[in-house]
Amino acid sequence: MSTKIYDFSKPEDIEELTSLAFSEDENLQEDVDNSDESETEDHVETRSVDSEIDHDDMLNMIVDSTNLYIESIKAKFNRERNCRPTDLIEIRALFGLLYLAGVFRGGHRNLKDFWASDGLGIDLFKMAMSEKRFRFLLRCLRFDERSTREERREFDKLEAVRNLFSNFIENCEKHYHLGQNVTIDEMLPAYLGRCAFRQYIPSKPNKYGTIRLVIWYQNF
Known part of the structure; x- marks a missing residue:
C-alpha cells in the first residue's frame, strides 16, 4: 500500500486535498441522514406498536368492577341519578381529567378550583363532568369484585388490583421489546x-x- 505525500506549496496538491475533504464531509452527512431516517423509522414503529395495546380490555374491567360497587351502594342514595352506572367513555374522561390535573399541579390545589366559575377554573373539567360526579366516580372506582376480595386476600396481597396488574404485565410482555x-x-x-x-x-x-x-x- 503506497502513501502519497502532499506538498502544500503546490496548488494541485492543495486542490486535491480540498476535494477529498469535501468528499468525506458529504459521505459523513449521508451517514448521518441515513442514521436519522432509521431512528425516525424506529420511533414510528414504537408508536405504532404502542397504539396496538388493548387498553379497552383493562378499562372495561374497571368499568365492570366500578359498576358492581355502585350497585352495592345504590340503596344509600335517595335519587337514582346521583348513583347512575358509568361506562367506558366516562371512565376514559375520568382518567383524562386526572392526567390533566397532574399537568396543572393538582396535588397542590383544592379540587374545587378546577371547577371554579370565577374565571380561574379550567373549562375542560366543567365540559367533561360535574365536580360532584367526579368525586363520586373517584369514591366508587374499583378494580376487582369486592365480594370475593377477602377470600383472595389470604394468598394474594395484590388482590384489589391483581387482574388489572396481570393484564398490564401481559401487554408489556407482548408489545414492549x-x-x-x-x-x-x-x-x-x-x-x-x-x-x-x-x-x-x-x-x-x-x-x-x-x-x-x-x-x-x-x-x-
Whole structure:
C-alpha cells in the first residue's frame, strides 16, 4: 500500500486535498441522514406498536368492577341519578381529567378550583363532568369484585388490583421489546396510606413507601 505525500506549496496538491475533504464531509452527512431516517423509522414503529395495546380490555374491567360497587351502594342514595352506572367513555374522561390535573399541579390545589366559575377554573373539567360526579366516580372506582376480595386476600396481597396488574404485565410482555441498553433499579415512592407491603427504609429520602423495580431503557 503506497502513501502519497502532499506538498502544500503546490496548488494541485492543495486542490486535491480540498476535494477529498469535501468528499468525506458529504459521505459523513449521508451517514448521518441515513442514521436519522432509521431512528425516525424506529420511533414510528414504537408508536405504532404502542397504539396496538388493548387498553379497552383493562378499562372495561374497571368499568365492570366500578359498576358492581355502585350497585352495592345504590340503596344509600335517595335519587337514582346521583348513583347512575358509568361506562367506558366516562371512565376514559375520568382518567383524562386526572392526567390533566397532574399537568396543572393538582396535588397542590383544592379540587374545587378546577371547577371554579370565577374565571380561574379550567373549562375542560366543567365540559367533561360535574365536580360532584367526579368525586363520586373517584369514591366508587374499583378494580376487582369486592365480594370475593377477602377470600383472595389470604394468598394474594395484590388482590384489589391483581387482574388489572396481570393484564398490564401481559401487554408489556407482548408489545414492549427491550434492546441492549437496559438497567434495573429500585425506587421508593412516598406512601403513608394503608398497605400490607409498605416499607420503612431510613436511608431513603422518602422513608415510608412501597418498593418498585424500574427498568431504564435508552435507544441510541
